[in-house]
Amino acid sequence: MEMTLLLLLLCARVCYTAANSRLRKFSVIQLRCNWTTALSYCKSNHSTLATMYNQEEYEQQKQLLRNGISNAWIGLNRQRYRLKWSNGDPVNASAWPSLPSENQYSYCASMHTNTTWSLCTDPKIFMCYGNGPGDSFPQYRLIKQNLTWYEAQNYCRYNLIDLVSIMNERQKEEVKNCGMNSTTPFWIGLLYDDWEWADGGKSAYRKWSTIAPYPKENILRNYTYLMKSLEDIFTVSLKNKCDGAICSEGSVRVHIIREKKIWEDALNYCNKHHDGLLRFESAEDLSAIDQQLKGTNLTGPVWIGLRQSSLFGFWVWTNGLSVNPEDWSNWEGGIWPQLPLSHQCGAMETKKGYKWVDQDCLSQLYFVCEELI
Structure with missing residues (x-):
């Protein structure tokens, strides 16, 4: 394995770079390999396989795909189910004891009178927080537009700050009070899935192809890649090979x-x-x-x-x-x-x-x- 990796490292080359920032850079590597080899290469030469925190970083990474590299590995891979707030805040797991009974797909939390769990691809109204004109600090805002959790996350991040996160009982009551005019449950920023980024980044950004990935118990699609021709993130097994890998530097x-x-x-x-x-x-x-x-x-x-x-x-x-x-x-x-x-x-x-x-x-x-x- 070490000799194979060494030969790959010698043959690989950086094709393009993006996000000209001292704090965060992306490079695409032309390297026909599986996910674990791509991760080893990035760690040896850069930082790790790339993480995405928002739509802008997704677009930056997509732009790196050029002739000869039609698809490339990224850092999202299956680990174990965890609770995550959309904005990266730490989750007090004891405050959310009622989790989905089955570990299948990805589940997201909604609120009305109580907290409930649904498939993140279900359409619901949602609550953002952010600053409006004249606001000195973030306010809760109920958006009465039916979107999936992932679409709602993008809406909140583009127009305000993010989907609402709840750190204590006082904030939970404030969120409930703000949503009193709703007759249906609304998304909050709590996600329960088994996907993690290779660098340990607390990013809940997901851009799945059409539907969320199948459960790993049924089909071994545990690693992710981008395709130049399609506007989504796809999952495959470890046996698959991609044309390249997107590494991140200078985080x-x-x-x-x-x-x-x-x-x-x-x-x-x-x-x-x-x-x-x-x-x-x-x-x-x-x-x-x-x-x-x-x-x-x-x-x-x-x-x-x-x-x-x-x-x-x-x-x-x-x-x-x-x-x-x-x-x-x-x-x-x-x-x-x-x-x-x-x-x-x-x-x-x-x-x-x-x-x-x-x-x-x-x-x-x-x-x-x-x-x-």
Whole structure:
């Protein structure tokens, strides 16, 4: 096996890359192999087989498929049934004791007077959470449109933040109260399936072909791939071979520190415990971790790794890279803070768009660290 893998590694080549972000990149490898060999290759040369967190990342990975590579492995594979919130929040399993009685297909939770489980492909109305005009923090919103759970997830992520997640009894009552006008159960963001990503990413994004996969007890379709010609994710057995594999590189994990500090102390904390304050050097950087930033339930701005030079007045990231007004930036209202200023540091709003604002560096704010993985 080791010799076979070595020969494959020597013959394989990177065909295309996408998502030009320091935080998250995808590469497609031309390599005729099964899923486990593809995973070994990615781990040896990149990071792991690719994870998808949203529709945008799905589109980025699909664009990598070119002539000679009509299908490629991705990281989604069968493990064991687990509970997952759509936005990646941790699930308190003891709070949801009534699980589906049979481990078949994928099941999603809906609420009305009680919590019930249905096939995720059933159409239902659903509840999102997100910020509307004038909202200072996310609100619950019942959407009276019948969609599958996966379609509802995409709707919420595109228009608001995500399907609603419930972390305690108070939130459960709030969700029930918001859904009182409904006469039928509505989807919430709780998923129960046996699919996991190879990198351990807490992504509940799924884009199955037509219907959810068959139970593994009946047909051994335990690994997933993309096809250039079709707009879905497909499942096959380990015996199948694909033309290539999509690897991910430069992934990052975000840590929101709920302890208020001045900017300098926040920087020192992140440097000591992680890999520094969070930096965005391109729109792709922001897109790469959009899903991790959603659902923070914080109000007001948080420190990021951006500050103004006290000597020259221009804005600079903590790695020394300056923010050029002619390049990409994400300032609130598109307005570059007026110069010269002094003792000003960069913060990020915690609602959709994650716009930058300038704050006095001595202000006490929560902050965001990054950890490169």
